[in-house]
Amino acid sequence: MHRRLYIPGPTEVSEDVLQAQVRPMIGHRHKDFTALYASVLTQLHEYFNTEQHIAVFAASGTIGMDITGRNLIREGKAALSCVNGAFSKRMADTLKNCGHNVDVLEVEWGKAIKPEMIEEKLKEKEYDVVTVCQNETSTGVKSDLKAIGEVISKYPETLLVVDTVSSLGGDLILPDEMHTDFIFASTQKAFALPPGLAIMIYSEKAVKRAEEVKNRGTYTDLLKVHNYYLKKKQTPSTPAISLLYALDYQLGKMLKETAKGRYERHKAMAELTRKWALEKGFKLFAEKGYESVTVTTIENTLNKDVSALNAALAEKGMELANGYGNLKNKTFRIGHMGDHTLETIQELLNNINEIWELN
Numbered sequence: 001m002h003r004r005l006y007i008p009g010p011t012e013v014s015e016d017v018l019q020a021q022v023r024p025m026i027g028h029r030h031k032d033f034t035a036l037y038a039s040v041l042t043q044l045h046e047y048f049n050t051e052q053h054i055a056v057f058a059a060s061g062t063i064g065m066d067i068t069g070r071n072l073i074r075e076g077k078a079a080l081s082c083v084n085g086a087f088s089k090r091m092a093d094t095l096k097n098c099g100h101n102v103d104v105l106e107v108e109w110g111k112a113i114k115p116e117m118i119e120e121k122l123k124e125k126e127y128d129v130v131t132v133c134q135n136e137t138s139t140g141v142k143s144d145l146k147a148i149g150e151v152i153s154k155y156p157e158t159l160l161v162v163d164t165v166s167s168l169g170g171d172l173i174l175p176d177e178m179h180t181d182f183i184f185a186s187t188q189k190a191f192a193l194p195p196g197l198a199i200m201i202y203s204e205k206a207v208k209r210a211e212e213v214k215n216r217g218t219y220t221d222l223l224k225v226h227n228y229y230l231k232k233k234q235t236p237s238t239p240a241i242s243l244l245y246a247l248d249y250q251l252g253k254m255l256k257e258t259a260k261g262r263y264e265r266h267k268a269m270a271e272l273t274r275k276w277a278l279e280k281g282f283k284l285f286a287e288k289g290y291e292s293v294t295v296t297t298i299e300n301t302l303n304k305d306v307s308a309l310n311a312a313l314a315e316k317g318m319e320l321a322n323g324y325g326n327l328k329n330k331t332f333r334i335g336h337m338g339d340h341t342l343e344t345i346q347e348l349l350n351n352i353n354e355i356w357e358l359n
């Protein structure tokens with residue numbers, strides 16, 4: 001039996017979106033591909049209401065971290081990585097793995113990164129980039145990107161790099177208004193597509209920075225991707241054409257719903273989940289006021305058996321997520337992103353109530 005996914009990625013993919021992939025193959029140097037890619041990029045620009053550049057990679061979201069390390073930090077300069085969970089830590093580690101000097105601004109997991117913490121650091125030292133994970137999937141914490149962007153925009157040498165892997169397309173992210181320079185996401189989260197595509201939205205300032213950086217690699221060379229698109233309107237290496245068909249189709253649906261409408265639906269699903277958790281006697285892991293709209297991390301204060309719950313849910317054709325890493329069993333996570341609705345979330349909650357005998 002298929003288990004409907006309530007994990008924070010990959011998330012459930014609708015049948016019509018799956019079917020949109022099933023089309024005859026085309027050559028990626030043919031004008032048919034140019035038309036497909038143009039349609040995808042036009043729709044992405046419209047959805048995010050942005051003047052910035054956009055590229056879609058055949059890759060998962062983590063490539064955004066390597067692209068940051070390979071393109072946006074000059075030799076001998078430093079990065080400030082804000083860490084408040086497993087994925088923001090992965091970014092700090094990736095930049096170190098690329099050989100950079102990285103200062104880590106770490107707060108307790110479950111807490112948000114605050115703009116004043118970043119400002120304090122920027123007053124002390126110049127950084128080529130500040131990295132932030134806007135939506136920490138491990139803890140269910142959302143940081144205030146607009147406020148962080150306002151602070152960083154006062155420092156012209158510093159680029160704001162944001163991991164929006166589990167929020168882009170669900171939460172309301174507006175790159176121009178939020179002063180971001182490089183944001184990245186993968187399609188298996190709030191876009192509700194199969195895994196395999198990474199979406200990047202990057203500023204002209206990011207392009208200019210990459211021009212000053214050597215050793216950008218090949219697949220990770222943002223300038224190569226950028227210039228190839230400017231010249232040929234295609235991608236330098238073979239794209240994931242079937243997934244682009246699905247993305248093109250799904251973006252049509254997303255534009256009909258509108259970015260605001262999609263955000264409101266995600267917010268409503270998050271509120272329903274949080275209300276349920278609190279009413280049943282659990283606590284929320286995220287700092288109050290900074291709860292994610294795409295994933296809720298619930299503190300297992302009732303000491304329930306999360307693995308047994310998932311086994312029982314499987315019988316009913318559903319799956320949620322245990323806590324991430326050290327938070328396993330101490331927390332559990334409900335992903336309410338993509339094409340989920342209040343009804344599908346309520347169905348999951350009803351089943352948990354029944355299995356755990358919660359009144």
Ligand SMILES: Cc1ncc(COP(=O)(O)O)c(C=O)c1O
Pocket residue numbers: 008009060061062063087133135136137138163164165166186
């Ligand atoms: C916030 C965040 N960043 C990065 C990643 C890594 O993305 P991917 O698995 O698409 O490489 C994930 C995956 O769950 C994530 O949630």
